[in-house]
Amino acid sequence: MNKEFYIRTFGCQMNVADSERIKSLLLRDGYQETANPEEANLIILNTCAVRKHAEDRALARLNSLKHHKKKNPKLIIGLFGCIPTLYGEKLLEQFPHLDILCGPNGIGRIESLLDEAKEGKKAVALKEENGLLNAGCILAENKKKTFLPIMKGCDNYCSYCVVPYTRGRERSKPSSQIMEEIKNLTKQGVKEITLLGQNVNSYGKGLSERIDFAGLLKLADGIEGLERIKFMTSHPKDISQNLLETIASGKKVEKQLHLPVQSGSDLVLKRMNRGYAVADYKRIVKNARELIPGISISTDIIVGFPGEKEKDFQETLELLAEIRFDFIYAFKYSDRPKTAASSFEGQVQEKEKERRLEEVFKAYKKAS
């Protein structure tokens, strides 16, 4: 039987890493990857629910796959990632051509899900909790760089963010497992690894060993064969002096920090439930620049958060001018189900969000 699969990934680096894992499990199971969905007997969409736009694109793609299924009734279609955990089994009614629904924590069950789908059943894995711990690290193709998740989920519940509802509670991998995985990857020729977590600065919470993210970076820095270590994402409320010193002293640690600020207004940060004030953020950046000369600092910004007044927005522009980021990722606020902010008053009009987004990019360019 033809065992060719096609996979399309939407969203963040964590999803890219999840897709790598899906690929490696399928290759181990005798599948081959194809870039042409017409040739595939298995099509996987690994989806993102962080913004409505990404969700709409993924679901439109899923809808269009019904034509493939008509042409090839043996085709298995799997919806993976954050959309399945956000909306659950009702997606199977909405898209009857869908065979597999699998959340980020169910990837380890892919073989049994495929077996069920081949028997004509609807296969569902939305709640498995051990997905990350079983993570494999066989690369689907020869690569010099790769992502490596060191933790899963998030406990922060920023009021705009759907991740705690789609990826579950935060859980760290034991450091011994991460080191094993890094060694394995370097044996396969990898030179650069990006350690991934929704909030790497809280790495180690809940583990029986006493380790934090700085400790993990030090261990990784000593691994032979590895040439460069990057990491993301850092949460300003959890960044420690020890971590900044470790970035400064690490021989292989890239001198860069992606530190999402989201807004330059204390009022908005409070409503976002971010756990820091603008002054705290400025202090961290000043400290990082003093300790690590030449460090590259990037950030995320959300414009048009519910209740963001013109004055709040101007404070974001002032922050951009003052900090002079090396790079920014800026987005219009996107209303997401289950999040606290979706019921907040003061939703900002789409046109106004667009104007603010343009202004943000202009301010960034002017400052850089």
Ligand code: SF4
């Ligand atoms: S830290 Fe906040 S924004 Fe980041 S994943 Fe967790 S809840 Fe979402």
